[in-house]
Amino acid sequence: MTEWVVLLHVTVAFAFVAGIVGRDLTLHKARTSEDVNVAGALVELAGRFERTLIKPGSFAVLLAGLWAAFAGHYRFTGSGDVWLLVSLILYLSNIPFIPLVFLPRGRVFERALVHARARGAVTPELSAAFRDGAVAFARAYEMVTIAAIVVLMVTKPF
Helix, strand or coil: CHHHHHHHHHHHHHHHHHHHHHHHHHHHHHHHCCCHHHHHHHHHHHHHHHHHHHHHHHHHHHHHHHHHHHHCCCCCCCCCCHHHHHHHHHHHCCCCHHHHHHHHHHHHHHHHHHHHHHHCCCCHHHHHHHCCHHHHHHHHHHHHHHHHHHHHHHHCCC
């Protein structure tokens, strides 16, 4: 049974990461668009990745991972299992970005997009919102931690 739980965890993780990559690539394309209607449509598509794969996937990958750890009788601090605790800490370290960066900066971004659509052009405010340094840092951190977790899960170095 453990193999099936691990397979579920890996499948959910693939969907979660696909959502993150899809969202980020879509937002990159939106950021470079000079047409506010195209940018707006791409932002809406990015939102679909967020709603259908990332938000539910973030909970599902955590729950499936914990289930897999318990099904495999891993100890979070046992000899040879510390990689699991480090992976969990890395994963959870992304959570503060939600209330501290993504939610408040998302509201600023949405106001800038509404204003730009009303003017019919990409505005300096929208361009600035697309290039928000805090959001860029948080997204980069998210990708680095995901990559580190994959390395830890595959190599189980400690």
